[in-house]
Amino acid sequence: MPFTPVLAFENVSFSYGSVPVLENASFSILERESVCIVGPNGGGKTTLVKLVLGLLEPSAGEIRVFGGSPKAVRPRIGYMPQHLLYDPLFPVTVRDIVLMGRLKSGGVRGFFGWPDGEDRDAAADALRRVGMEDFCRRSFSSLSGGQRQRVLIARALAGRPDLLLLDEPTASVDTLVEARLLDLLRELNERMTIAMVTHDLGFVAEMVEKVVCVNRRVVVHSTADISGEMIHDIYGGHVRMVRHDGERG
Numbered sequence: 188m189p190f191t192p193v194l195a196f197e198n199v200s201f202s203y204g205s206v207p208v209l210e211n212a213s214f215s216i217l218e219r220e221s222v223c224i225v226g227p228n229g230g231g232k233t234t235l236v237k238l239v240l241g242l243l244e245p246s247a248g249e250i251r252v253f254g255g256s257p258k259a260v261r262p263r264i265g266y267m268p269q270h271l272l273y274d275p276l277f278p279v280t281v282r283d284i285v286l287m288g289r290l291k292s293g294g295v296r297g298f299f300g301w302p303d304g305e306d307r308d309a310a311a312d313a314l315r316r317v318g319m320e321d322f323c324r325r326s327f328s329s330l331s332g333g334q335r336q337r338v339l340i341a342r343a344l345a346g347r348p349d350l351l352l353l354d355e356p357t358a359s360v361d362t363l364v365e366a367r368l369l370d371l372l373r374e375l376n377e378r379m380t381i382a383m384v385t386h387d388l389g390f391v392a393e394m395v396e397k398v399v400c401v402n403r404r405v406v407v408h409s410t411a412d413i414s415g416e417m418i419h420d421i422y423g424g425h426v427r428m429v430r431h432d433g434e435r436g
Contacts, residue, residue: 217380269358278326285313322338332360
């Protein structure tokens with residue numbers, strides 16, 4: 188039988204007006220792989236994620252997610268943004284935030300956001316998976332940075348996705364929270380494909396075996412093959428990194 192990757196870019200280019208952001212990008216992500224997307228600010232990482240979500244259309248090339256168009260399979264994708272824009276004075280609870288992950292369900296209920304028993308069960312299960320079930324009635328604004336990250340992951344998981352996209356999951360968290368997050372993502376990776384945008388190269392080395400390097404063009408490397416010279420070329424400067432074999436670059 189022919190093999191279909193979870194995500195495939197084929198000669199994809201994208202420009203904002205006359206400004207090229209991605210050029211002739213081709214790569215694929217396989218089922219239950221865990222992949223990191225790295226690159227400098229303005230290199231095209233956010234654009235790439237928006238293309239995967241179907242929020243942008245490529246100017247050239249083709250993107251297939253689960254063998255279909257990104258828009259058609261969007262309910263199978265869970266997305267965790269780096270930040271959630273909200274009014275801290277608005278009395279939204281942790282459970283309210285997680286239930287937002289169920290809004291992609293069809294019909295009038297999904298459109299107006301009226302949760303039913305299945306939605307509430309899915310939200311509760313997602314909170315249990317990230318260890319935040321005891322916080323369901325707490326105000327979201329009262330949580331620490333690490334707790335908010337876990338709630339946003341729960342929101343992405345509430346839709347029971349097959350592909351999880353994370354934007355800077357270790358931003359604004361301490362080393363202990365990062366270690367717990369790493370354990371959680373390893374557990375989730377046993378059941379779903381994970382792709383994350385990050386600048387934390389130490390986290391990359393701990394979590395994944397394949398790195399998608401984005402700086403207008405896209406190059407895929409094995410994590411163990413990433414060298415200081417490669418990072419210098421990607422970021423335009425020296426960045427400390429940790430390899431799988433424990434050596435510092």
